[in-house]
Amino acid sequence: MATKIRRLSLTAGWLIVTLVAGLPVFGVVVGLWPSVSISWQDLMVFLAYNGLIVSIANTLLLSLAAPLLAFYVAFIVYSQYRFNPRWQVLEKRLAPLLSLPQLAVALGLVYLFSSGGMLWSALWGVFGHSAPDWLGLPRKSLLTMVLAISLKEVPFFLLILSALGRQLAIKDWLLQGRALGYSEGASWWLLIFPIMLKQSRLALLAAMAYTLSVLDVSLLVGPNIPELYAVVLYNWQTGFSALDQSQAFIGNVVLLAMLGVLIAGIYLHEYLAVRRLGIYAVMANPLKITKLSRLFTMWLGFFSLLSLAILIAFLLWSLGWTNNSAGNTINWSFALWQDEWYFMQGPLLNSINIAFFSSVLGLGLCILALELQQQSQRYLPDYVWLLAILLPQLSMVYGWQVTHSRLSASYNSAWIVLSHLPFTFAYSYLVMRGPFQSLNRHYELVAASFAYTYWQRWWKIRFMLLRPALLSALAIAFSVSIAQYIPTLMLGAGRVTTITTEAVAIASGNQQSITAVYMLVQAVLPFIAFLVASMLAQRMRGSFNAAYQ
Amino acid sequence: MMWLTFKSPKLISSALLSKRLMSLGCLLLLAISPIALRAQEVIKPDLAQLENSEQWQQTLSQAQGETVYFYAWGGSKPVNDYLRWAATEIASRYKVRLRHVKVADISEAVSRLKAEDGSKSAIDLLWINGENFSYLKEQQLLLGELWSHIPNSAMLATQQLSLVNDFGVAIDGFEVPWGVGQFNLMADAKVFQQNTLTPSSLLAAAKQYPERITYPRPPEFHGTTFLKQLLVALSHNDQRLFVAATTQAQAELLPLLWNYLDQLHPLTWQQGKAFPSSNTEQLALLQQQQLLMAVSFNPNQLLKEQSEKGLPASAVRVYFAQGAITNSHNLAIPKGAQSPAGAKVVINFLLSELAQKHKLQGSWGDPAVITPLLDEASTLPAQQELHSSWQQVIEDKWQQKYGA
Numbered sequence: 001m002a003t004k005i006r007r008l009s010l011t012a013g014w015l016i017v018t019l020v021a022g023l024p025v026f027g028v029v030v031g032l033w034p035s036v037s038i039s040w041q042d043l044m045v046f047l048a049y050n051g052l053i054v055s056i057a058n059t060l061l062l063s064l065a066a067p068l069l070a071f072y073v074a075f076i077v078y079s080q081y082r083f084n085p086r087w088q089v090l091e092k093r094l095a096p097l098l099s100l101p102q103l104a105v106a107l108g109l110v111y112l113f114s115s116g117g118m119l120w121s122a123l124w125g126v127f128g129h130s131a132p133d134w135l136g137l138p139r140k141s142l143l144t145m146v147l148a149i150s151l152k153e154v155p156f157f158l159l160i161l162s163a164l165g166r167q168l169a170i171k172d173w174l175l176q177g178r179a180l181g182y183s184e185g186a187s188w189w190l191l192i193f194p195i196m197l198k199q200s201r202l203a204l205l206a207a208m209a210y211t212l213s214v215l216d217v218s219l220l221v222g223p224n225i226p227e228l229y230a231v232v233l234y235n236w237q238t239g240f241s242a243l244d245q246s247q248a249f250i251g252n253v254v255l256l257a258m259l260g261v262l263i264a265g266i267y268l269h270e271y272l273a274v275r276r277l278g279i280y281a282v283m284a285n286p287l288k289i290t291k292l293s294r295l296f297t298m299w300l301g302f303f304s305l306l307s308l309a310i311l312i313a314f315l316l317w318s319l320g321w322t323n324n325s326a327g328n329t330i331n332w333s334f335a336l337w338q339d340e341w342y343f344m345q346g347p348l349l350n351s352i353n354i355a356f357f358s359s360v361l362g363l364g365l366c367i368l369a370l371e372l373q374q375q376s377q378r379y380l381p382d383y384v385w386l387l388a389i390l391l392p393q394l395s396m397v398y399g400w401q402v403t404h405s406r407l408s409a410s411y412n413s414a415w416i417v418l419s420h421l422p423f424t425f426a427y428s429y430l431v432m433r434g435p436f437q438s439l440n441r442h443y444e445l446v447a448a449s450f451a452y453t454y455w456q457r458w459w460k461i462r463f464m465l466l467r468p469a470l471l472s473a474l475a476i477a478f479s480v481s482i483a484q485y486i487p488t489l490m491l492g493a494g495r496v497t498t499i500t501t502e503a504v505a506i507a508s509g510n511q512q513s514i515t516a517v518y519m520l521v522q523a524v525l526p527f528i529a530f531l532v533a534s535m536l537a538q539r540m541r542g543s544f545n546a547a548y549q
Numbered sequence: 550m551m552w553l554t555f556k557s558p559k560l561i562s563s564a565l566l567s568k569r570l571m572s573l574g575c576l577l578l579l580a581i582s583p584i585a586l587r588a589q590e591v592i593k594p595d596l597a598q599l600e601n602s603e604q605w606q607q608t609l610s611q612a613q614g615e616t617v618y619f620y621a622w623g624g625s626k627p628v629n630d631y632l633r634w635a636a637t638e639i640a641s642r643y644k645v646r647l648r649h650v651k652v653a654d655i656s657e658a659v660s661r662l663k664a665e666d667g668s669k670s671a672i673d674l675l676w677i678n679g680e681n682f683s684y685l686k687e688q689q690l691l692l693g694e695l696w697s698h699i700p701n702s703a704m705l706a707t708q709q710l711s712l713v714n715d716f717g718v719a720i721d722g723f724e725v726p727w728g729v730g731q732f733n734l735m736a737d738a739k740v741f742q743q744n745t746l747t748p749s750s751l752l753a754a755a756k757q758y759p760e761r762i763t764y765p766r767p768p769e770f771h772g773t774t775f776l777k778q779l780l781v782a783l784s785h786n787d788q789r790l791f792v793a794a795t796t797q798a799q800a801e802l803l804p805l806l807w808n809y810l811d812q813l814h815p816l817t818w819q820q821g822k823a824f825p826s827s828n829t830e831q832l833a834l835l836q837q838q839q840l841l842m843a844v845s846f847n848p849n850q851l852l853k854e855q856s857e858k859g860l861p862a863s864a865v866r867v868y869f870a871q872g873a874i875t876n877s878h879n880l881a882i883p884k885g886a887q888s889p890a891g892a893k894v895v896i897n898f899l900l901s902e903l904a905q906k907h908k909l910q911g912s913w914g915d916p917a918v919i920t921p922l923l924d925e926a927s928t929l930p931a932q933q934e935l936h937s938s939w940q941q942v943i944e945d946k947w948q949q950k951y952g953a
Contacts, residue, residue: 051952139823225953493672497650505653510829511626
């Protein structure tokens, strides 16, 4: 009987998990199903699109370079800070750094640092000149785009590495490295980097998939002669004529192929990097990068300053500062805040409500998925679990929407929570997988020998050891849910507005002052989530910290 | 409680006073302009008849208690504020709740209608024009006969404004004009000597101020309209632009535009290696003094920006010498709308004198489309919109020539 119940619950568990992981595929199949027949001629038209090759190449380059760059920076920063009193400061400050929306970072960068941006104007204003054009960040270029994306991804990777680090015996390995005669810097690269790189595959993939299809930032700072691929695809997708629709279908297939290239890129990079490091280890060549690493002790200061500058700029705009106003003629006023606050409360509450349920449920399902795999000793490939992040969102949500209206379902928060679930699930999974798998089973074995039941072991040992990673996952899932625009709008149909549906719509108007108000408010919710998570995490210890601190 | 009782009489008296002043003003206006008077006379009884008709009364009673979900672009604070004002007015007058569903791009609403495929719709009302309208009309996803069912559409200035076509597609009652767009440029005072613009004066300005002039990247429709204006001017208003684009017409007319752009682009912002993504981004660049001009479809935008201190008082409005390409932006009801009666009541209110006046005079400044408020003096000379086939041709060829 007991085994029967167990088998039944196992089946139910698999069913639920497959459903969440399967929703994205279902959405894409329904949403992408060509409404028009695709002919050879359509393919020819597609291939003849001027600048297609450059656009694809640029987009691939960007999607590979920006996340990898961010990962390297994050790793160096992590290695410089980890066993250092400054680590605590960094963990505390990760919250504000993580919570600025990507669009806000991009906006801040160009408005502050481009030629004619606030910073250069202010500096040169002192001398009574206007800043020369060559100085400063180009407004629209691949470089600016790489910078905007990678800057924002560094704190994300730091969070991932920090969650990973709590489960790895880093101190042990550093000690072993020293015993073998390597400097600490070299040990970080030779011993710890390979395993961290391997365990961050999912995070890298998520960041790359995001970069591949990000639209708002591409429109704002991306090069547009030719445009980045996401923009080209968006134009087809929203064109609605038969030709546009067939182009959009082919375009989406190409997007999936590009994703395949990126996955291959991750493995190729890993192979090359590890081989390179292997050669260094054997030849005992000095690692030049360790010298460079010292520079990154300044990262926290630099990044905090940058975030602060962006925040202050947004605050100034929201209070009435414009580029035209000279110092004394500004009419500082809270009018905009007062005007909008009344209309923000409802959306804010909806956001919190939806994000709470979808992040808790998503994390729960993610634990279930990991547990079931562990028990059956069968790990499915990672990308199966990350489909929500990997597949093209617009087509996927369109598929859900078609189904939702076929069912003539109502418009309420429950459907929105369901539509956010695949995303919160996927992000939780990418944070949790590493820590869950590298969990030291020793403790549970000991507990079992003391006659602890399965559930007792689970709650009292495994759950406790996983707490720091769980908190990070919850905070990330929460902020992922907050940031969803398309699923919320499409399934909420305007009956349920969130702060993000408002903010994204308003940001599309490029009006600095009001965009600033909404971006700041939008940043507050993830900020609180990350802050609470980091404060709680400092009081808890992961499996290896338990032994070493 | 004290302040309430103390304040309210004052409030009423001031409201009364302003009402009296307004009616006095109206009387004066009527006395001065006999044309307006005649127009009023013709329309008024007609309107009263329509409003009292059984059909409309039925719509009004059906609409009570309904909630109207209005899908409209949410990127403009003046528009959002205007709709907030309209929502309170409509609620108190008709007991209809108006909800503005803000979208970043109206194509999101079109995509929803496509997904619903004519069945029960989440959208009751939407703000569209151009390609999106032509797609929805062709797919038969819109409710028809709006003009005959909405009394205030009798006031639409069909004689003076081109309100029967939307980018070359006949409206046929599937949407109702809400406002008028007239293509113009907002520019720094020093750039253009006159208030009208020709291709050669634009080129001269670009030479004098290199990298300070540009336009939104087509297929963004402000950018495409900019190219259309140039093409009309360069071809000296060639009549073939107003009928379907034949291969011969394309071969003869388009090179004029490309030759011109070949000269212009090296002088534009970033030497033509990048363009703003939209008119709103271009305006932001003008405000940051990166550019000396920005394009707009709202002829009153300059004044509104100046009063909000978004642009300096010295900035000027210029338009193409052949006339400003003029078109309407419109309101439509999906076939599957859940509150069609409420949506009609909302449209009727938005076409009323009160609402149209508030739209014109408030922070939005969008021109009125009804005869009583038509202000010929501030209306720019209009240029007919090109035949819709030219749009695709220009966008595709531009992409081929300059897109990479």
